[in-house]
Amino acid sequence: MRNFLFALLFCLAAGTTVVVQAAGGGKCSSEQLKCPTEECESGYSYVTDCLDCEGNLNTFNGEDKCFTRKLLSSKNPSPQYLWRDIIGMLVWFCAAGVATACGVGGGGIYVPLGILLLNFAPKPASGLSQASIFGASLGGLLLNLRNMHPFTAKIETTAVAGGNGSPAEERAVADVPTNDDGEPNTETTKYYTRPLIDYDMALFLAPMEMAGAVLGVLIQKILPNWLYLFTAAVILGFTAKKTFHKWWDTRAKEMAKAALEAADSEEQAALDPSANAKKDTATDNDNENSEGPSSDGNGEVEVTASASMAAEDNDENNEAEIVMDSEKIAKRTWFLERDARQYPVEKMFCFGVLWIGLTLLTFFKGGKGVESLVGIDCASPWYGVLIGIQFLWTLGFATFFAIKLMRETTQKKAVNYPFHEQDVLWDFQKTRFYAFFTFVAGIVAGLIGIGGGMVLGPLMLVMGIYPRVSTATTATMIVLTSSSVAILYITSGMVPWQYAVTFFCTCFTGALIGKTYIDGYVKRTGKASVLIFLLAMIIALATLGALVIALLRLNKADWCFAGFNKFCTLDADAVEVVCVPTETERMLGSSFYGDVVRGY
Numbered sequence: 222m223r224n225f226l227f228a229l230l231f232c233l234a235a236g237t238t239v240v241v242q243a244a245g246g247g248k249c250s251s252e253q254l255k256c257p258t259e260e261c262e263s264g265y266s267y268v269t270d271c272l273d274c275e276g277n278l279n280t281f282n283g284e285d286k287c288f289t290r291k292l293l294s295s296k297n298p299s300p301q302y303l304w305r306d307i308i309g310m311l312v313w314f315c316a317a318g319v320a321t322a323c324g325v326g327g328g329g330i331y332v333p334l335g336i337l338l339l340n341f342a343p344k345p346a347s348g349l350s351q352a353s354i355f356g357a358s359l360g361g362l363l364l365n366l367r368n369m370h371p372f373t374a375k376i377e378t379t380a381v382a383g384g385n386g387s388p389a390e391e392r393a394v395a396d397v398p399t400n401d402d403g404e405p406n407t408e409t410t411k412y413y414t415r416p417l418i419d420y421d422m423a424l425f426l427a428p429m430e431m432a433g434a435v436l437g438v439l440i441q442k443i444l445p446n447w448l449y450l451f452t453a454a455v456i457l458g459f460t461a462k463k464t465f466h467k468w469w470d471t472r473a474k475e476m477a478k479a480a481l482e483a484a485d486s487e488e489q490a491a492l493d494p495s496a497n498a499k500k501d502t503a504t505d506n507d508n509e510n511s512e513g514p515s516s517d518g519n520g521e522v523e524v525t526a527s528a529s530m531a532a533e534d535n536d537e538n539n540e541a542e543i544v545m546d547s548e549k550i551a552k553r554t555w556f557l558e559r560d561a562r563q564y565p566v567e568k569m570f571c572f573g574v575l576w577i578g579l580t581l582l583t584f585f586k587g588g589k590g591v592e593s594l595v596g597i598d599c600a601s602p603w604y605g606v607l608i609g610i611q612f613l614w615t616l617g618f619a620t621f622f623a624i625k626l627m628r629e630t631t632q633k634k635a636v637n638y639p640f641h642e643q644d645v646l647w648d649f650q651k652t653r654f655y656a657f658f659t660f661v662a663g664i665v666a667g668l669i670g671i672g673g674g675m676v677l678g679p680l681m682l683v684m685g686i687y688p689r690v691s692t693a694t695t696a697t698m699i700v701l702t703s704s705s706v707a708i709l710y711i712t713s714g715m716v717p718w719q720y721a722v723t724f725f726c727t728c729f730t731g732a733l734i735g736k737t738y739i740d741g742y743v744k745r746t747g748k749a750s751v752l753i754f755l756l757a758m759i760i761a762l763a764t765l766g767a768l769v770i771a772l773l774r775l776n777k778a779d780w781c782f783a784g785f786n787k788f789c790t791l792d793a794d795a796v797e798v799v800c801v802p803t804e805t806e807r808m809l810g811s812s813f814y815g816d817v818v819r820g821y
Contacts, residue, residue: 255286261800269783270446271342278345278715292719302340309339310727317357317728318735319755326354326699327728328671329460332453333763336770343446343453343770347669348710349720354671355703356725358696360732365693366564368417372687374557374639376411391550393639413557417693419686420568422645425626425652426659427698428575428618430677433663434706435579435611441668442713445783450771453669457764460671464757472750545637553636556629572701575618579705582611583712599789623652643687667706 255265256274271280271287279290281298288298293306312334320327331353335346375394441449559565586607587593597603626647633640645651662677677698681691707725710716742748775782 253285254280255284255801257287258798258800260798263801263803265801267799267801272344272715276714278342278717279340280342290717290720292717292723305339309334310723312338313353313724313727314731315735317353317360317731318739321357321361321696321732321736322739326671326696326703327357328354328666328669329457329760329763332669332671333457333766333770337766343449344441345710345715345717347441347449347453348707348713348716349724350671351666351703351707351710352716352721352725353728354699355707356728357732358699358703360729361696361736362700363733364736365417365696368689368693369563370415370417371689372414372641372643374413374641376413376554376557376639391545393553393637413561415560416563416565417690418697419690419694420565420697421622421626421629423694423697424568424571424575425619425622426655426677426694427572427701428615428622429656429659430663430666430698430702431575431579431705432612432615432619433660433665434667434702435608435615435663435709437664437667438706438709438713439608439667439788440664443785443788444668445785447771447775447782449669450767450774454764454767454771456665456669456671457760457767461757461761461764464760465754468750468754468757472754475748475750549636552632553638556633556636556638571618572697575615576701576704578614579611580708582607582614583705583708586611587712604789619656623647623656627652641687643685643690645686663702666702667709 253267254269254271254274256268256271257264257277258266260266265286268274268287271278274287277287277289279288280286281288283299286298290297290302293303295303297303313331316327316330316334320330328350331350332343332346335341335349336343339346339349341349376391377394444452584594586604587597595603597607627649630647634646640646659677665671677691677695681695686694707716707721711718711721
């Protein structure tokens, strides 16, 4: 994680150094594109980037001109765009299912393919990626909402020795239920479980990630395309490395599990020929019973017996130190019953308030694609005030729920709450650590168009959170972040809304259908490593693609490194329009236009 941050900072610093050395931070003059305009007799003016062409963000390389792109339309300059859209929708549909099943948002796939396959400019491809991630993560969220936590809290009631009428003692432990023969004795044991999604953690970390995403989009607006592509390549390269490591570990676990099962089968067959039938029956029961040792969604079976024993030992030590009375027992029962609710309405309401508040602030602020609801522009001092309010809104939410988490952890410890070994016992150091790296994940998400899961996923695993819980919680956070960032891109005018809506729906459907079938395949075969390897290869190729695109663009620009873009560009500040010569002016051979074009 530390190496990742150093590499990202080095990339940005190196880019900044080159920009300072390049023509005073100005535009490169080697590539001229024709931008449709009514100010010129020829109908076109010259620009160096179609993002500077009002309403015409796409580049038709065949004629070096900018145009307004329409989805599945014959009005585009070439039929190739129709086929690119159709193939792109098919690829996005399949990618959403694979990415969601593998526990990532898919931004490492969507961004490069948006450039290479759909032929979008890098920044619009980043915005389209956020809309796609929003759709895929929302589909995954709907599937995760109905899933239960893999662990269960168990409250055992035993009578104190000393005769009839003695008061009962309660013993609280957190363990993994087993598939023992017979029904558990519910008269002496009561079980509590939770949703798979850790809503409390998400309410703390999601606003931190959203705050980082706001900053990431602001930074991205001023980055030149070459620096954006190199930054994306560095981050995608680390994503590919992490994914390859995950594939290798998963493959090793699958091979070890297969070898162990084969050895057990041979041993059982030698001792008792009927044992195989019994084992198959037990295996089927384990797969059907959600209370058995579970997978993390990628076929990785977690060894939880030792974890259960460790948690049980910790609970016994805690009970020796904490004197429980009826009030504490009632408080603990209240916590358990509250946490056991599958759909905590008040927490879902808080997610909605957080999202709606940030979205309204975005529309109040406005952008290039959507006018401000209160009539301001980026030159207005109120524009900066609204950006500041966005940070106050998100960081205020995060601070409130961080304090709430720390306070509740203290209260739960006081009543001997049966924590699982993988639970985070929140204190100031842990909240500060999580908040910082989640904010960084949000910056990365807003900067290059990924969901931020590549930073949060490994972080949660390092902190010891159960993989299935971390995946589901991260997906919930990505829904909020990606939707907010997608709106920021669309309102900034970088992404055609037709493409954003269509690819959102495509990925939403692909995630629902693909994840269901892929999870079923993984459950039947236990071979998730094939999918993870495929995903790693796609991200690796995407990394290579981002580098190739950056180098080709720099070569076409005669290796001129463009400087940073202006954060705010109004019509009064626009560069003087340089018109494309008409046919008559070309026939006259005017040297004036040639000098203007070369010096632009």
